[in-house]
Amino acid sequence: MATTEEVKKLAALARIKISEAELGKxxxxxxxILAYVGQLEKLxxxxxxxxxPPLRNVMREDGEPHTTGAYTQKxxxxxxxxxxxxxxxxQIISHD
Amino acid sequence: MVVKKPNEMTIVEAARALRARELTVRELxxxxxxxxxxxxxxxxxxxxxxxxxxxxxxxxxxxxxxxxESAPLLCGIPLALKDNILLEGKVASAASRMLENxxxxxxxTVVQKLKEAGALFIGRTNMDEFAMGSSTEHSAFGPxxxxxxxxxxxxxxxxxxxxxxxxHLCIAALGSDTGGSIRQPAAHTGLVGLKPTYGVVSRSGLxxxxxxxxxVGPLAKTVADARILHExxxxxxxxxxxxIPEGLYPAKKVQKSLRIGxxxxxxxxEIGRTGRNFRKTLDTLKSAGHRIxxxxxxxxxxxxxxxxxxxxxxxxxxxxxxxxxRYGHAARGKxxxxxxxxxxxxxxxxxxxxxxxxxxFVLSSGYIDAYYxxxxxxxxxxxxxxxxxxxxCDVVAFPTTPSPAFKFGEKNDPLSMYLEDIFxxxxxxxxMPAISVPMGTVExxxxxxxxxxxxxxxxxxxxxxxxxxxxxxxxx
Numbered sequence: 001m002a003t004t005e006e007v008k009k010l011a012a013l014a015r016i017k018i019s020e021a022e023l024g025k026x027x028x029x030x031x032x033i034l035a036y037v038g039q040l041e042k043l044x045x046x047x048x049x050x051x052x053p054p055l056r057n058v059m060r061e062d063g064e065p066h067t068t069g070a071y072t073q074k075x076x077x078x079x080x081x082x083x084x085x086x087x088x089x090x091q092i093i094s095h096d
Numbered sequence: 097m098v099v100k101k102p103n104e105m106t107i108v109e110a111a112r113a114l115r116a117r118e119l120t121v122r123e124l125x126x127x128x129x130x131x132x133x134x135x136x137x138x139x140x141x142x143x144x145x146x147x148x149x150x151x152x153x154x155x156x157x158x159x160x161x162x163x164x165e166s167a168p169l170l171c172g173i174p175l176a177l178k179d180n181i182l183l184e185g186k187v188a189s190a191a192s193r194m195l196e197n198x199x200x201x202x203x204x205t206v207v208q209k210l211k212e213a214g215a216l217f218i219g220r221t222n223m224d225e226f227a228m229g230s231s232t233e234h235s236a237f238g239p240x241x242x243x244x245x246x247x248x249x250x251x252x253x254x255x256x257x258x259x260x261x262x263x264h265l266c267i268a269a270l271g272s273d274t275g276g277s278i279r280q281p282a283a284h285t286g287l288v289g290l291k292p293t294y295g296v297v298s299r300s301g302l303x304x305x306x307x308x309x310x311x312v313g314p315l316a317k318t319v320a321d322a323r324i325l326h327e328x329x330x331x332x333x334x335x336x337x338x339x340i341p342e343g344l345y346p347a348k349k350v351q352k353s354l355r356i357g358x359x360x361x362x363x364x365x366e367i368g369r370t371g372r373n374f375r376k377t378l379d380t381l382k383s384a385g386h387r388i389x390x391x392x393x394x395x396x397x398x399x400x401x402x403x404x405x406x407x408x409x410x411x412x413x414x415x416x417x418x419x420x421x422r423y424g425h426a427a428r429g430k431x432x433x434x435x436x437x438x439x440x441x442x443x444x445x446x447x448x449x450x451x452x453x454x455x456x457f458v459l460s461s462g463y464i465d466a467y468y469x470x471x472x473x474x475x476x477x478x479x480x481x482x483x484x485x486x487x488x489c490d491v492v493a494f495p496t497t498p499s500p501a502f503k504f505g506e507k508n509d510p511l512s513m514y515l516e517d518i519f520x521x522x523x524x525x526x527x528m529p530a531i532s533v534p535m536g537t538v539e540x541x542x543x544x545x546x547x548x549x550x551x552x553x554x555x556x557x558x559x560x561x562x563x564x565x566x567x568x569x570x571x572x
Contacts, residue, residue: 006457007453010453010456010457010460011453013456013460014412014416014440014452014453014456015419015433015436015437015440016437016440016441016444016449016452016453017437017438017441018449018453022446026450026453029450029509029510029511030453030454030457032509032511033404033454033510033511033514034454034457036400036401036404036511036514037401037404037405037458037467037471038401039398039401040398040401040402040405040466040467040470040471040474041466041470043395043398043470043474045470045473045474045477058337058338059337060337071201071202074201074202075201077199078198078199078201078422078423079422079423080420080421080422080423080426081426087421087422089421089432090431090432090435092432
């Protein structure tokens with residue numbers, strides 16, 4: 001079942017840090033939770049390849065855009081750091 | 097005769113009193129606001145109680161005075177909103193540190209519809225962080241207390257909305273339901289709670305948790321009130337591509353005498369301490385002329401497992417957008433990766449982090465077939481089993497929860513908290529509408545705690561739920 005290494009790996013993938021104390025707790029809880037949802041393995045399901053899935057994606061044509069700039073101020077106010085109407089982020093490509 | 101205080105009225109009663117000029121919109125607002133300010137320090141139902149919006153109060157009064165009987169029933173009625181529903185200009189935090197200072201940049205479609213009906217908003221209510229939980233103990237801003245016994249939880253995740261309505265700190269409220277988050281708190285606080293058919297109510301402006309499961313719905317004092325609120329917020333919306341037109345599913349005629357299906361195979365094992373009330377309620381429905389029939393939904397026992405897999409997967413996907421860059425909690429470290437890690441680690445509470453990791457797990461290569469695809473297939477089977485059951489009955493009934501409201505800290509272990517949703521999750525998996533209606537109380541330590549009876553109906557057959565809900569109310 002779940003190991004601390006696996007939980008560390010999941011945390012890295014999810015961009016979350018887990019403290020050492022929490023790591024042990026999460027690992028044992030995950031064991032119990034995954035054992036519970038693992039019941040699904042016992043479920044024998046009929047082959048349903050031809051069936052239409054009950055939920056599907058709904059697409060629409062692009063169109064009817066709102067006026068340019070209508071929401072710019074409101075959205076920019078939520079930026080943690082900004083210069084003018086632009087969102088400031090860290091440099092991600094280094095030159096050295 | 098004991099005269100009801102304005103804040104204790106139902107929507108129907110308040111709307112009548114407003115039209116009869118026994119009450120003004122301002123008096124109604126003041127009564128609700130005064131109760132909210134007086135009781136909230138103890139209950140923590142509201143994360144924020146809004147100041148009076150003079151213009152909206154005035155406009156509602158004018159509308160009632162001029163349009164009279166044709167004014168919408170919700171005109172001038174103070175409502176509460178769960179903190180994951182956007183109201184432009186107000187904070188919408190989803191009870192998370194991550195969005196503690198986030199101000200909504202637009203109105204949710206449901207809010208816009210309520211504004212058009214002239215409704216007033218009295219505050220935003222507490223909840224489990226990002227709607228993940230069944231007790232409000234996962235709120236970043238402290239738990240909400242159950243007005244019936246403050247040593248117990250109000251249920252969750254819409255526990256703040258439930259407590260606010262039950263304690264008469266507003267007339268009715270909106271919540272959201274991903275796996276029972278409206279119906280379970282309604283059961284624990286003695287209210288009516290409705291999870292509409294998936295697609296009947298727009299999710300635009302609802303902070304997403306599990307996008308294939310989430311619906312917005314009412315928490316109200318009566319079935320009639322729940323219906324008024326539900327009808328006001330439903331409808332197709334270009335901003336939510338999953339909304340459906342009226343009549344997409346074949347209309348079901350609601351007979352006077354309903355056939356109520358009970359999956360005894362499921363109920364017998366799980367019924368716990370609400371069984372006596374359940375049986376008694378079924379007996380009274382029977383003597384009122386309704387029929388009780390046996391139905392079988394064999395895959396039900398796997399529903400909770402399937403739900404938790406699908407929900408974890410959707411949670412980890414939906415919450416990936418919160419990275420500390422564009423909005424929300426933004427911590428800064430040395431590198432861009434540090435910015436992500438710090439923002440997400442500081443911003444998310446324990447349960448949220450737990451579910452994000454579990455979602456990452458069930459979607460990871462090597463496990464996606466064993467968990468996610470299997471759960472998705474189980475979901476399709478469940479839906480077919482319910483459709484089959486509805487050939488012999490109009491609604492399916494069971495208790496909303498196995499037991500009444502539990503005490504704070506009683507369900508410390510996450511799995512035991514998840515089991516609280518055992519009866520409610522199926523309606524979210526199948527997309528079918530479901531309602532919880534009070535079915536009396538059970539006594540615990542000298543306190544009478546409400547319990548609820550739960551009904552599921554076929555897609556878009558909310559009418560059947562209102563009819564059976566009314567029958568339960570009439571039988572008491």
